[in-house]
Amino acid sequence: MTTATDDRIASAKIALHGISKEFVYKGRTLPVLESVDFYAQEGEVVSVIGPSGCGKSTLLNIIAGLEEPSGGTLWLNGVEARRPLGQVGYMHQKDLLLPWRTVLDNTLLGLEVQGIAKVKARSRALELMERFGLKGFEREYPYALSGGMRQRAAFLRAVLTGKDVLLLDEPFGALDALTRAQMQEWLLELWSAFRKTIVLVTHDVEEALFLSDRVYLFSARPGRVRLMLAVDLPRPRTHLVVTQEPFITYKAQLLAALGKESTGVQEEPWR
Amino acid sequence: MEVAPEAVTPPMEKGRAARKDRSDATRVQRLVLAWARPVAALALLLGLWQGAVLLFEIPAWKLPAPYAVAKELVASRALFLRHAWVTLGEALIGFGVAFLLGVFLATLMAFFRGFQRTVYPLVIASQTIPVIVISPLLLVWIGYGLAPKVVVVVLITFFPIVVNVMDGLRSVDLDMVNMMRTLGASRWQIFRKVQVPSAMPFLFSGTKVAVTFSVIGAVVGEWVGSSAGLGYLTRVSVPLFLTVRSFGAVFLLALMGILLFLTVVLLERVALPWHYRARQSREEEAGL
Numbered sequence: 001m002t003t004a005t006d007d008r009i010a011s012a013k014i015a016l017h018g019i020s021k022e023f024v025y026k027g028r029t030l031p032v033l034e035s036v037d038f039y040a041q042e043g044e045v046v047s048v049i050g051p052s053g054c055g056k057s058t059l060l061n062i063i064a065g066l067e068e069p070s071g072g073t074l075w076l077n078g079v080e081a082r083r084p085l086g087q088v089g090y091m092h093q094k095d096l097l098l099p100w101r102t103v104l105d106n107t108l109l110g111l112e113v114q115g116i117a118k119v120k121a122r123s124r125a126l127e128l129m130e131r132f133g134l135k136g137f138e139r140e141y142p143y144a145l146s147g148g149m150r151q152r153a154a155f156l157r158a159v160l161t162g163k164d165v166l167l168l169d170e171p172f173g174a175l176d177a178l179t180r181a182q183m184q185e186w187l188l189e190l191w192s193a194f195r196k197t198i199v200l201v202t203h204d205v206e207e208a209l210f211l212s213d214r215v216y217l218f219s220a221r222p223g224r225v226r227l228m229l230a231v232d233l234p235r236p237r238t239h240l241v242v243t244q245e246p247f248i249t250y251k252a253q254l255l256a257a258l259g260k261e262s263t264g265v266q267e268e269p270w271r
Numbered sequence: 272m273e274v275a276p277e278a279v280t281p282p283m284e285k286g287r288a289a290r291k292d293r294s295d296a297t298r299v300q301r302l303v304l305a306w307a308r309p310v311a312a313l314a315l316l317l318g319l320w321q322g323a324v325l326l327f328e329i330p331a332w333k334l335p336a337p338y339a340v341a342k343e344l345v346a347s348r349a350l351f352l353r354h355a356w357v358t359l360g361e362a363l364i365g366f367g368v369a370f371l372l373g374v375f376l377a378t379l380m381a382f383f384r385g386f387q388r389t390v391y392p393l394v395i396a397s398q399t400i401p402v403i404v405i406s407p408l409l410l411v412w413i414g415y416g417l418a419p420k421v422v423v424v425v426l427i428t429f430f431p432i433v434v435n436v437m438d439g440l441r442s443v444d445l446d447m448v449n450m451m452r453t454l455g456a457s458r459w460q461i462f463r464k465v466q467v468p469s470a471m472p473f474l475f476s477g478t479k480v481a482v483t484f485s486v487i488g489a490v491v492g493e494w495v496g497s498s499a500g501l502g503y504l505t506r507v508s509v510p511l512f513l514t515v516r517s518f519g520a521v522f523l524l525a526l527m528g529i530l531l532f533l534t535v536v537l538l539e540r541v542a543l544p545w546h547y548r549a550r551q552s553r554e555e556e557a558g559l
């Protein structure tokens with residue numbers, strides 16, 4: 001390993017080196033990730049895009065400590081991490097709100113697990129309800145919320161863990177285009193308020209470019225990093241950038257690379 | 272956590288919450304409708320019965336008319352009450368024991384696979400033994416008093432509780448468990464905050480069945496050997512040609528079962544508002 005890599009790992013919030021993952025099922029092996037190098041600096045927004053099933057959620061699961069990689073090394077805050085459960089805020093692809101808890105109690109879950117006093121936790125959560133568009137719904141059960149509100153509640157739960165790394169797995173996947181665009185701008189405003197390190201998984205090239213400092217494009221399964229693109233657009237951004245020049249070139253670049261991936265039909269994925 | 276001054280408020284969408292303001296009037300109407308039909312059906316049935324008895328002049332010791340049964344219930348209310356009290360006691364004590372035992376066993380089985388493999392077959396086997404066959408034996412082993420009745424009730428009622436609670440604890444959404452793990456939750460925290468709540472609707476389902484069976488269990492226990500209880504009353508009244516009293520006792524047993532069942536339904540609504548209301552809203556959406 002070169003010194004340059006060492007430096008990057010030491011200074012990065014998250015660093016993965018040569019990470020691979022395969023699932024073994026009924027004696028057969030499914031390679032999902034293959035020698036993935038990945039990092040995110042403090043305060044960066046980094047997106048991961050790639051075809052469905054290429055291992056994006058698996059990548060987040062490895063960073064969150066839910067899955068153990070089959071090979072390679074993971075560092076968090078410059079320290080090698082094995083199964084680092086409880087160290088990052090993770091918003092899963094599904095909202096996973098507990099149906100027996102009110103919205104407020106759902107968002108408190110992380111603080112509760114950490115053993116933070118209820119009163120203190122509550123006031124912290126209530127402070128943020130308005131910002132997350134949940135004001136007036138604190139005492140509702142999840143079934144009474146719309147899809148977007150449920151996702152924001154799940155998002156708030158991740159934010160309230162107080163971790164400075166947030167993993168977001170298709171946070172706006174279930175929303176219509178208009179709401180989605182509004183939510184993206186809202187996420188950027190939140191980011192400028194909290195400056196967390198964000199790893200965002202998405203299917204949407206525009207969303208990745210609009211939100212991120214860098215975009216990783218993964219190949220079809222087994223997922224490999226095909227392209228790493230630094231997005232040099234000034235912040236704060238509004239949706240106007242989408243129609244302007246550097247954005248369009250970036251987009252064409254990503255779409256071309258992604259197109260190549262999707263046409264490469266995978267026969268016999270198991271081996 | 273520092274909060275920037277300008278409030279960043281995301282766009283609002285209309286949630287299901289917006290539809291919550293269903294007026295109370297329609298709710299009362301629906302409640303009345305829900306009860307009106309079964310009550311009318313029952314009244315019709317009783318009317319036919321009463322009519323048949325009068326028309327064919329059936330003697331009361333063969334088949335008493337509903338009105339005669341009602342009269343007997345009022346006339347001998349002290350007697351009925353005394354015996355009902357005994358049966359209710361047996362049913363509730365037995366159910367209580369079965370509840371504690373069932374929840375305890377189910378929890379252990381959900382936690383320890385080895386324990387489950389050992390004990391679950393025995394639990395199932397216990398249900399294949401016809402209770403009516405072993406209740407005379409119980410009489411021989413533990414005598415004539417309250418104990419054998421309680422044992423019969425426990426044998427009948429603990430099965431639905433064990434099966435439901437175990438299914439409930441194991442049917443937990445594994446993604447929710449993983450979500451808890453990423454929050455840094457311990458095994459115990461996951462059990463308390465996810466597994467137990469998600470098993471609660473199952474616990475209530477098992478309890479609804481068990482509490483209804485508990486009355487039957489008490490009667491079976493009394494049938495074999497007893498000196499009190501509604502089962503006893505039914506048994507001794509028929510040979511005395513007091514069929515009307517026997518019918519009165521049966522009526523009270525049915526009423527007891529129904530009331531116990533409704534109590535559990537009510538408790539469920541109070542204890543699990545999230546479950547009841549979510550189901551209601553889903554059913555409405557699906558047009559059920």
Ligand SMILES: Nc1ncnc2c1ncn2[C@@H]1O[C@H](COP(=O)(O)OP(=O)(O)OP(=O)(O)O)[C@@H](O)[C@H]1O
Nearest residue numbers: 023024025030032051052053054055056057058059
């Ligand atoms: N626990 C597991 N056991 C076996 N196979 C798994 C497991 N988890 C994921 N996989 C497989 O790994 C592959 C990658 O899954 P993953 O969820 O990471 O994909 P993804 O890129 O997030 O897809 P999508 O965009 O559809 O969410 C899939 O083919 C999936 O079936």
Ligand SMILES: [Mg+2]
Nearest residue numbers: 056057093169
């Ligand atoms: Mg995924």
